[in-house]
Each structure stands twice: as structure tokens, then as C-alpha cells.
Amino acid sequence: MSHTQRDIIDLAETSWVDGYRRLTEIVIPRPIALVATVDPDGNTNLAPFSFFTVVSSNPPFVAFAPQRIGRTGAKKDTLRNIEQVGEFTVSVVTEEIADRVNACAAPLPYGDSEFAHSGLTPMAAQRVRAPLVAESPVGMECLLEEIRTYGEAGGAGSLVVGRVVLMHLDPEVRDEADGRVISERLRAVGRLGGSLWCRTLDTFPLERPS
Amino acid sequence: MSHTQRDIIDLAETSWVDGYRRLTEIVIPRPIALVATVDPDGNTNLAPFSFFTVVSSNPPFVAFAPQRIGRTGAKKDTLRNIEQVGEFTVSVVTEEIADRVNACAAPLPYGDSEFAHSGLTPMAAQRVRAPLVAESPVGMECLLEEIRTYGEAGGAGSLVVGRVVLMHLDPEVRDEADGRVISERLRAVGRLGGSLWCRTLDTFPLERPS
Numbered sequence: 001m002s003h004t005q006r007d008i009i010d011l012a013e014t015s016w017v018d019g020y021r022r023l024t025e026i027v028i029p030r031p032i033a034l035v036a037t038v039d040p041d042g043n044t045n046l047a048p049f050s051f052f053t054v055v056s057s058n059p060p061f062v063a064f065a066p067q068r069i070g071r072t073g074a075k076k077d078t079l080r081n082i083e084q085v086g087e088f089t090v091s092v093v094t095e096e097i098a099d100r101v102n103a104c105a106a107p108l109p110y111g112d113s114e115f116a117h118s119g120l121t122p123m124a125a126q127r128v129r130a131p132l133v134a135e136s137p138v139g140m141e142c143l144l145e146e147i148r149t150y151g152e153a154g155g156a157g158s159l160v161v162g163r164v165v166l167m168h169l170d171p172e173v174r175d176e177a178d179g180r181v182i183s184e185r186l187r188a189v190g191r192l193g194g195s196l197w198c199r200t201l202d203t204f205p206l207e208r209p210s
Numbered sequence: 211m212s213h214t215q216r217d218i219i220d221l222a223e224t225s226w227v228d229g230y231r232r233l234t235e236i237v238i239p240r241p242i243a244l245v246a247t248v249d250p251d252g253n254t255n256l257a258p259f260s261f262f263t264v265v266s267s268n269p270p271f272v273a274f275a276p277q278r279i280g281r282t283g284a285k286k287d288t289l290r291n292i293e294q295v296g297e298f299t300v301s302v303v304t305e306e307i308a309d310r311v312n313a314c315a316a317p318l319p320y321g322d323s324e325f326a327h328s329g330l331t332p333m334a335a336q337r338v339r340a341p342l343v344a345e346s347p348v349g350m351e352c353l354l355e356e357i358r359t360y361g362e363a364g365g366a367g368s369l370v371v372g373r374v375v376l377m378h379l380d381p382e383v384r385d386e387a388d389g390r391v392i393s394e395r396l397r398a399v400g401r402l403g404g405s406l407w408c409r410t411l412d413t414f415p416l417e418r419p420s
Contacts, residue, residue, distance in 0.1 A: 001306070002331060002344040003380040007389075011374055016268035022377060023264050025391035026302055026348045027272065029239040029400040029410050030263070053240070053263040054233050055275045058226035058365020062237065063273075065265045092236055096211070099416060106419035121212060134212040138236045145360070150371065155268020159369070161360065164221055167232060170213040181235035183402045190239040190400065192393045192410060199412045200239050205405045206309060209316035 016155035017070075024050075025193030029200075032191055033064045034091040034101055036122070036130045037081035039111065044122055044131055045077045046104050046114040048093060050191040051157065060164040061145060062090065065157040073153035077110050082160055086144040087128035090162075091136035095187045098197060100135070127165050137170035137186065226365035227280075234260075235403030239410075242401060243274045244301040244311055246332070246340045247291035249321065254332055254341055255287045256324040258303060258311050260401040261367065270374040271355060272300065275367040283363035287320050292370055296354040297338035300372075301346035305397045308407060310345070337375050347380035347396065 011019050024030075033052040037045045051065035066079045075083075082088050093101045097120065104114040115122050115131075122131035125141045132139040142162035149158040173185040188200050221229050234240075243262040247255045261275035276289045285293075292298050303311045307330065314324040325332050325341075332341035335351045342349040352372035359368040383395040393410050400408050 002333075003347040003382075004333075004344065005380060005382075006378040007381050007384065008336070009377040009379065011270050011377060016270075019270045019374075020267035021390060022379075023267060023270055023272070023374070025393070026350075026377075026379075026396070026398070027241045027262070027264050028393060028396075028398050029408065030241055031237045031239060051263045051265065052237065053261045053273070053275060054237050054367070055261065055369055056277065056361035056365060056367030057230035057233060058361045058363065060221050060226075060229045060233055061360045061367070062233070063263070063369065065263060067266065098414075102416040103419055123212075123214075126218070134214065137213040140236075148358070150271045150355070151266035151268045153268065155266060157264070157266030157271070159265055159273065159371075161369075164229075164233070167219040167221060167236075168216040169219065169232075169236075170215060171217050172213075172215075174217070180231060181403060183235070183238060183406060183408075186236070186238075188236075188238050192413060193391065195415045195417050196393060196413045197416055198239065198393075198410050199414075200402060200408050202409045202412045203402060203406045204308075204409075206312040206407055207405050209313055 028192045029190035029198050032093040034093050034133060035064065035078050036089045036133060037078050038085055038129045039081050040084050043111045044113045044115055045081055046120065047078050048101050048104060055161060061161055062164055063159050063161045065159050068154055068156045070154045079158055082144055085129060087130050088142050088162060089125055089128060089130045089132050090140045090142060091133040092138040092188050095189050095199060097135050098189050132168060137173045139168040140164045141166040238402045239400035239408050242303040244303050244343060245274060245288050246299045246343060247288050248295055248339045249291050250294050253321045254323045254325055255291055256314050257288050258314055265371060271371055272374055273369050273371045275369050278364055278366045280364045289368055292354055295339060297340050298352050298372060299335055299338060299340045299342050300350045300352060301343040302348040302398050305399050305409060307345050308399050342378060347383045349378040350374045351376040
């Protein structure tokens with residue numbers, strides 16, 4: 001069917017909070033980067049970000065976009081730590097840990113760790129000081145490539161681009177024969193608008209045309 | 211449970227094709243940007259990209275990352291058109307049009323339109339020369355902000371950052387009272403690894419902690 005009837009929203013005449021809501025309702029489903037960082041003293045931080053994408057594969061770069069804090073425009077702890085230390089890890093959020101990951105979105109004072117608050121367990125990485133998350137079957141160790149900030153004050157977002165140097169995969173989520181990660185075993189979850197999350201088990205195949 | 215047993219993959223010692231496969235199997239579910247462009251002569255192009263994210267909301271920026279063509283490192287038509295014209299639209303991919311959108315991924319000669327090939331219908335936008343897609347209930351008109359390329363040859367990716375100026379929403383996918391877009395009405399689909407796509411109907415709510 002054709003959708004010829006349309007509400008047309010001029011984003012320049014819309015509050016940025018409403019713009020944010022509409023964008024997060026239509027850019028779905030979004031993968032979730034569970035990002036761990038450390039500050040220069042080694043204090044850990046852990047936070048989920050659903051503005052997250054692969055950028056390239058040779059070498060592999062990923063990017064995520066922490067938003068400035070709404071009322072003040074202040075930087076989130078994750079961004080402050082990466083600016084200072086230049087390293088982070090990204091873990092995949094599974095159905096099993098979704099509620100603990102959600103608890104990491106609570107605002108805590110700078111330096112207080114979401115690991116202790118959420119009950120998730122830090123696990124040492126090999127090439128970066130930021131820890132991995134023991135309860136996630138998939139993690140990536142990343143080196144900061146660059147940060148670019150777009151927009152103004154509250155409602156600004158920073159694209160944090162990092163190079164993936166090591167990938168950690170629990171063999172239980174992989175196919176024994178060819179090593180691929182099987183989504184029914186991984187059971188990753190994603191974000192929709194508002195407070196909705198989605199599973200990744202309701203799937204269908206479409207072969208890429210040649 | 212803790213995932214203490216782990217395969218560790220050094221991406222510097224992995225072929226970029228294998229790196230690409232693993233990344234697209236673990237960064238899931240990915241939203242799909244159905245991007246329409248025109249070349250300087252007005253010929254239309256339409257292609258889906260699942261490396262796609264919101265960047266900011268004040269003003270609203272989105273980004274997607276077309277990859278260079280595997281064997282040659284050549285630029286895709288979408289990227290060539292945006293470099294020349296500086297405008298594009300992004301439409302949301304619903305379950306109803308998933309197979310037609312997949313047909314748009316077929317390699318066609320430059321200048322041949324995926325609209326004709328797929329059976330999707332171009333619909334004039336208001337502020338950009340690129341068309342919208344009549345069969346999608348949600349579209350965004352975007353002005354190019356910048357393009358930044360990461361990585362090398364085949365396996366390189368370009369982050370195309372655009373400002374969303376107008377949003378088109380079929381009122382049928384919105385809540386009549388508060389105007390939010392309801393995911394059960396939108397029925398957007400996303401990408402997993404390999405040839406798998408996923409629906410967005412298997413959901414659960416988690417209230418953000420305060």
C-alpha cells in the first residue's frame with residue numbers, strides 16, 4: 001500500500017525533546033552497546049548506548065553516540081573517561097542481563113561504579129584498561145580513533161569512533177563448524193522507542209540478490 | 211551466568227571479510243536506512259543500509275555508513291550521489307516491503323534506478339531533490355553535514371552524517387492522543403547477521419531508572 005497521507009514535522013520548529021522521541025521511535029530496532037570505561041585513576045564505569053553502529057571492517061571501526069545530559073548539556077561519564085583514557089570495551093546485551101543493563105542507566109555520582117550498582121561483574125581485558133562484562137558472551141576491546149560532536153547543549157551527541165582490536169566470543173554462541181555467531185544462541189536484545197526493548201528471535205531470511 | 215570461556219579473535223590477524231561477518235552477527239538488531247538519492251541529472255537511486263544510527267537531536271542528525279564495494283574498493287552509487295548533490299532521504303523499512311527493499315541491494319549499472327527494479331514508488335519530497343518512498347509510512351528529508359571515511363579499500367566505510375529537516379509520518383502509525391509512533395503499527399524490520407532479518411513485535415518494557 002502507498003502511504004500518501006502524511007503528517008509533516010518540521011524539526012526546526014519542534015522541541016528537541018519531541019524530535020528525540022520521534023527519532024527513537026522510528027530508527028528501530030537499535031543494537032545496544034554496553035560500554036565499559038575507566039577514569040585515569042582506574043575507577044570503572046558501565047553504561048548502555050543504543051545509538052551504535054558498525055562503521056567499517058578493514059580495519060573494523062564501530063561508533064556510538066552518547067548524548068549530552070538533557071538539562072545541563074554536561075558530558076556523560078563514559079565520554080569523559082574515553083576523552084581522558086582513549087580506550088573502551090563494548091559488550092553485547094542479552095535477554096538474560098537486560099534488567100541489570102537497564103539499572104546501569106541510573107545516574108550515579110562520577111566515580112561510583114555501575115558494576116557494583118547493577119551486579120554485573122568486571123573481567124580484565126587484554127589490550128585496554130577498561131574491563132569486559134563477565135555476564136555477556138560477546139565483548140570487543142576498542143581503541144579510540146576520534147570523537148566528533150554534533151549539535152548544541154542538551155540534545156548534542158558525540159560520535160565516538162573506535163577501532164576493534166580484539167573480539168571475545170563465548171564458543172557456546174558459535175556454530176561449531178564455521179565459527180559464525182548464531183543469533184538464537186546469542187539472544188541479543190535491542191531498543192525501540194520509549195521504554196520498549198525487543199528480542200531477536202522472530203526472524204526471516206532474505207537472500208541478497210546477485 | 212558468567213561467560214569465562216572465550217574465543218579471542220585478533221582482528222589484525224583476521225581477514226576483513228571474516229571480521230565483517232562477525233561484526234554483523236554481534237551488532238544486532240540493526241535498524242535499516244532505506245536511502246534515496248539523485249545524481250546531478252536527477253536519476254534516482256535507492257539502497258538499504260543497516261549501519262545506521264541517530265547521532266543527536268538538537269538539531270537532529272543521523273548517520274549511516276555505506277561500505278566500499280568489496281573487490282574493487284569503489285564507491286557505491288548512494289555515496290557518489292550524496293557527494294555530488296548533498297541531499298538524501300531515509301525511509302523506514304517495514305515487514306510489508308522487506309522483500310522489495312532487499313531487491314534494491316542488487317548491483318545495477320550506475321544511473322539505473324532501483325525504484326523501477328524493485329517496484330517501489332518515488333514520491334516527491336519538499337526540501338530535497340531525492341524522493342521519498344510511497345510504500346514506507348515514515349520518511350526523513352536530510353541535508354548532508356559531512357562524510358568521513360574510515361579504513362582502507364574494500365572494507366572501508368564512510369560515515370555519512372545528515373541533518374534531518376523534515377519528518378513524514380503516516381498518521382496511521384501514530385497514537386491519536388500523544389502523537390508517538392507505535393511500533394506495533396509501524397512494524398519495522400531490522401537486520402541480523404548473514405541473510406537474517408528480524409521483526410520488532412516481540413517486546414518487553416523496562417522503565418529507565420531515575
